[in-house]
Amino acid sequence: MAVASIKTLFCGPESFTPDGGFLMGESPEVDGLYVASGLNSLGILSAGGMGQLMAEQIVYGNASQDMTGITLARTQRYESSKHFLAARTPDTLGYIFNHAGKPNYKFKSARNVRRLALHDRYVERGAYFVTLSGWEMPYWFSQDGSMPDVECRYGRQPWFNFAAIEHQATREQVALFDKSFMGKFIVQGRDVEKVLNRVSANSVSIPVGRNIYTQWLNVQGGIISDLTITRLGEQEYMLVTGDVLQRITTSWLRQHTAADEQCTVTDVTSAYTLLSLQGPRSRDLLKAISGADLSTESLPFRASCEIELGYARILLVRITYMGELGYELYIPTEYSHTVYDALVEGIEGQGVPLVHGGLMALDSLRLEKGYRDFGVDIGNTDTPLEAGLGFVVDFDKDEFIGRDVLVAQKASGPLKKRLLQFLLKDAEPLLIGQEPIRCNGQYVGYVRAGAFGHSLGASVGLGVVELEEGITADLLRSRRFEIEVNDQLVEATVSMAPMYDPKSERIRL
Incomplete structure (x- = not known):
C-alpha cells in the first residue's frame, strides 16, 4: 500500500467583516489607496467580479455596478x-451562512456602541432598539406596555400595529422622531459657495x-451622495446626509477643493441631537411652546430660524422626510434633555x-x-433623472x-x-x-425598498424598471x-409621481 505524504500545507485565515459585506474602494482618508478585502470566505468565488469592479473604479472613478453596500x-x-x-466577528459567520436575507434579522453582539443622548427617555417610552x-x-x-418577541419571519408580527399607530399619528396629528444618526457637517470658508456649487447638482446660491x-454626482452622472444643505451665513453652510455617508462627505469635499481655495469641513454629527416633529398639528403645538412666529409667511417650507426651547436656543428647519408639515430641531447635545422635556x-x-x-x-x-x-x-449607478430627482437639478448652472x-x-x-x-x-x-x-409577464426589475403604506391601504415600494422602448406615463x-411576493404574483399600480400627496400640498401648508 502506497503512502503519500503532505508536502505543502496552506492556511488561509478567514476574514469576516462586521456586517458581512466586502470592503472595497478608495480609502476616504488616503487618496489613491484602493482596498479589496473582507471577503467573508468567498474570495475565490468572488475574485473575478471583484477584480473587474476594482479595475473600473481605478480607471473610470466608478464601477459599473452599485458599490454602496460594499x-x-x-x-x-x-x-x-x-x-x-x-x-x-463570530456573529458575522453565523449571519452569512444561516441568517442572511431573513426579515427582521439584526446583530445582537457588539451592541450599544453609539447611544442617543435621549436613549433612556426612549427606554421609558417602550422603545425596541435596532442598530x-x-x-x-x-x-x-410599545403602545400598550408589552414587548413582543421579534421573529425572523415573513408576515405581520404583533408589533406591526405599533408602527401603524406611529404612522397614523404623523399623518393625522403629530409624532416625534429622533434622527440623530444622520451625518451633520459645518462647511465654511471664503470659497465655500463655489466649492459646494461644483459638487452639487442643485444650486447652493441661496439666501x-x-x-x-x-x-x-460622479463624472458618469451617478449619485454618490444625497443630502440637504442649509445656508447659515455668507460663508457657512450645514450639510445633513445619510448615516452611510459620514466618511465620504469630508473626503469628497477635500478632493474637490483646489489648493488655492478656502473651504473647510467639520464633522459635527455627535454635536447635535436631531429631533423631527412631524404632522399637521406640529406648527400650532410648537408655536405654543416656543412663542415663535412659525407662520408660512414668516417661515415657509425649506426655511430656517433660531428659536428658544427649554433652556436652549436651537436651529429649527422647516423640512420633512415623512411628507407632512414638520420641523427638524438641531439641538446641541448637552441641551438634549431640557429641549426634549420642554417639548x-x-x-x-x-392635551395632545x-x-x-x-x-x-x-x-x-x-x-x-x-x-x-x-x-x-x-x-x-443611478443618475438623478433615472431616480426621479430631475426636479432638484439646476441645469442653469454652468458647471x-x-x-x-x-x-x-x-x-x-x-x-x-x-x-x-x-x-x-x-x-x-x-x-x-x-x-x-414583471411587466406583461416579463422580468423588468426589482423592488429596492418596501413597507406597508397604512395611509394608502397596502404595501408600497420603490423599484427600478428597465424597458428598452423608453418609460413614459402613457406606457406605464x-x-x-406584477410583483413576486413569496412566490405569489401580485398585481400592482405603478406611478412616476408620489401616490401620497403628489403635489406636496400638505408640506407647504
Missing part, C-alpha cells in the same frame, strides 16, 4: 477596534436661512398625546411619499460634476431605466425589498405590472 467608506472607525471585532451604523435606534415603540435638497411637557400639557415614532414608521411614511434613501433606493452626462441624458428622449413607485392591489402581502417586478398605464 464600499469601504460605509464603515465607521469604531468597527476596526479590537474589542468590537472580537465581539462581532444603525452603530447607533441604538428605536424601531418601534441665508434657506435650505435645499441636492445630490452629489413633551408642552405638547402633552395641551405625543406619539414617538421609530424607524419602521419612518420608512413606511417616506415610501408612501416616494422619498428616496441613499444606499437603499438609489446608488452610484457641476456630472452635468454633461445629465444634459445628454435629458436630450436623448424617454429614459430606459427609471425608479418608480408601486402599490400592491392586494392589501395582505407585505413588501420588504428585493422582490422581482398601458402595461400590467
Whole structure:
C-alpha cells in the first residue's frame, strides 16, 4: 500500500467583516489607496467580479455596478477596534451562512456602541432598539406596555400595529422622531459657495436661512451622495446626509477643493441631537411652546430660524422626510434633555398625546411619499433623472460634476431605466425589498425598498424598471405590472409621481 505524504500545507485565515459585506474602494482618508478585502470566505468565488469592479473604479472613478453596500467608506472607525471585532466577528459567520436575507434579522453582539443622548427617555417610552451604523435606534415603540418577541419571519408580527399607530399619528396629528444618526457637517470658508456649487447638482446660491435638497454626482452622472444643505451665513453652510455617508462627505469635499481655495469641513454629527416633529398639528403645538412666529409667511417650507426651547436656543428647519408639515430641531447635545422635556411637557400639557415614532414608521411614511434613501433606493449607478430627482437639478448652472452626462441624458428622449413607485392591489402581502417586478409577464426589475403604506391601504415600494422602448406615463398605464411576493404574483399600480400627496400640498401648508 502506497503512502503519500503532505508536502505543502496552506492556511488561509478567514476574514469576516462586521456586517458581512466586502470592503472595497478608495480609502476616504488616503487618496489613491484602493482596498479589496473582507471577503467573508468567498474570495475565490468572488475574485473575478471583484477584480473587474476594482479595475473600473481605478480607471473610470466608478464601477459599473452599485458599490454602496460594499464600499469601504460605509464603515465607521469604531468597527476596526479590537474589542468590537472580537465581539462581532463570530456573529458575522453565523449571519452569512444561516441568517442572511431573513426579515427582521439584526446583530445582537457588539451592541450599544453609539447611544442617543435621549436613549433612556426612549427606554421609558417602550422603545425596541435596532442598530444603525452603530447607533441604538428605536424601531418601534410599545403602545400598550408589552414587548413582543421579534421573529425572523415573513408576515405581520404583533408589533406591526405599533408602527401603524406611529404612522397614523404623523399623518393625522403629530409624532416625534429622533434622527440623530444622520451625518451633520459645518462647511465654511471664503470659497465655500463655489466649492459646494461644483459638487452639487442643485444650486447652493441661496439666501441665508434657506435650505435645499441636492445630490452629489460622479463624472458618469451617478449619485454618490444625497443630502440637504442649509445656508447659515455668507460663508457657512450645514450639510445633513445619510448615516452611510459620514466618511465620504469630508473626503469628497477635500478632493474637490483646489489648493488655492478656502473651504473647510467639520464633522459635527455627535454635536447635535436631531429631533423631527412631524404632522399637521406640529406648527400650532410648537408655536405654543416656543412663542415663535412659525407662520408660512414668516417661515415657509425649506426655511430656517433660531428659536428658544427649554433652556436652549436651537436651529429649527422647516423640512420633512415623512411628507407632512414638520420641523427638524438641531439641538446641541448637552441641551438634549431640557429641549426634549420642554417639548413633551408642552405638547402633552395641551392635551395632545405625543406619539414617538421609530424607524419602521419612518420608512413606511417616506415610501408612501416616494422619498428616496441613499444606499437603499438609489446608488452610484443611478443618475438623478433615472431616480426621479430631475426636479432638484439646476441645469442653469454652468458647471457641476456630472452635468454633461445629465444634459445628454435629458436630450436623448424617454429614459430606459427609471425608479418608480408601486402599490400592491392586494392589501395582505407585505413588501420588504428585493422582490422581482414583471411587466406583461416579463422580468423588468426589482423592488429596492418596501413597507406597508397604512395611509394608502397596502404595501408600497420603490423599484427600478428597465424597458428598452423608453418609460413614459402613457406606457406605464398601458402595461400590467406584477410583483413576486413569496412566490405569489401580485398585481400592482405603478406611478412616476408620489401616490401620497403628489403635489406636496400638505408640506407647504
